[in-house]
């Protein structure tokens with residue numbers, strides 16, 4: 001941890017929330033994604049959350065993943081940087097477990113999406129009934145045997161649900177798959193490898209692709225996804241939000257762009273629907289890469305990166321920001 005600060009006065013009316021920077025980048029090939037947590041802070045993330053007047057914000061700073069590790073021998077199939085991934089995953093998991101055990105909302109900022117193999121693993125150790133909505137252009141359901149690239153950010157859902165045994169890989173001996181497949185649903189997907197799709201179907205993991213969103217609308221899709229992962233309405237919820245779920249036209253600074261993504265409002269609706277459950281206890285925001293700015297510049301002091309601003313706005317929606325309360329309208333519509 002590089003810094004610890006408590007930026008608001010303690011109040012019994014405010015819910016505690018801890019921001020954890022997990023700028024992991026070894027799960028994919030593009031440098032820059034590690035700088036997202038600091039860039040989001042510089043663009044006012046903390047004050048934006050405090051303005052919601054619901055949260056007592058604590059910033060746990062950024063985890064440090066630098067460690068001398070031996071060069072790893074070949075593993076069955078391929079996980080690139082496997083020892084670094086194992087070390088970082090454990091560090092992230094220990095941090096999120098501690099935050100959740102304190103009872104804080106845990107907001108983890110990536111980093112690439114491989115960090116969620118750690119964040120959600122740690123959260124599940126503290127909150128065994130946690131259910132997950134995974135918003136993503138991709139399935140993130142490859143295994144070391146099916147991956148075309150060896151990039152760990154394409155495997156976290158498979159690791160979490162135990163479709164392959166991550167603990168068999170060097171450094172990951174500690175790891176356990178703690179997430180039952182029926183407690184995760186994927187939303188916004190539009191790019192799946194063939195074997196990834198077969199494995200998702202075998203495991204019975206529900207995938208709400210962009211087609212379902214086109215056909216039924218995001219409202220019905222979120223109702224169905226939440227019903228699937230939380231049928232009795234009693235489970236606590238985690239939102240893992242990959243910024244590449246949004247259409248690249250509105251969130252271009254990310255490493256693995258796929259056309260035909262979520263609109264601005266669809267993305268916000270997902271975050272709002274999660275907040276409205278009253279059960280959301282944690283969130284990851286990942287794959288924001290400020291080094292991949294649409295204009296090719298690295299200077300974010302003169303013009304703000306639209307993708308960074310989008311990520312901050314989505315966090316606001318997930319933490320309760322509303323255009324207006326909709327309670328009276330709901331009575332009329334139903």
Ligand SMILES: [Mn+2]
Pocket residue numbers: 113136137138140153242
């Ligand atoms: Mn992802």
